[in-house]
Amino acid sequence: QMLDESFIDFVKQTLNQYNLPPAHIVLELTESCFVTDMEALKEAFRLLRNLKIQIAMDDFGTGYSSLGMLSQSPADIVKIDRLFITAIGDKENEFNRSFIGSVIQLCHRVGISVCVEGVERKNELDTVCSLEADCIQGYYISKPLLQEEFEKKFWEA
Structure with a gap:
């Protein structure tokens, strides 16, 4: 389209x-x-x-691209797939933590913002924040909301 x-x-x-x-x-x-x-x-x-x-x-890291593609990417924002977030706050998950940190650093160096999807636990949030992601999405922040629910939760609070 x-x-x-x-x-x-x-x-x-x-x-x-x-x-x-x-x-x-x-x-x-x-x-x-x-x-x-x-x-x-x-x-x-x-x-x-x-x-x-x-x-x-969207869904960076799950498809056909490589880190090298980021240098040619016309994207303003890269959204790291939740596959890499699962258990990122656990000490034994060094690979995912290193991968996300490397993607964030690389993207920031070339002027691309990074959003991390699928954050569902406090320790995942803490880890992603320490890696300096620009945006965080996931059920730990909020489940998807209807417009009225969103306004009530975030604007009227």
């Missing part, structure tokens, strides 16, 4: 129709999408960036 010429027009119309600030929009694509047709995607991403929309690579 993103490679369809009408996609950018659809995005523009949607932003205008709902009066959405483009800088608050993040378009998430799974890691495997970044491997398909990188040159065509780069042009679509350039047009989206001109609108101030950010691009996130």
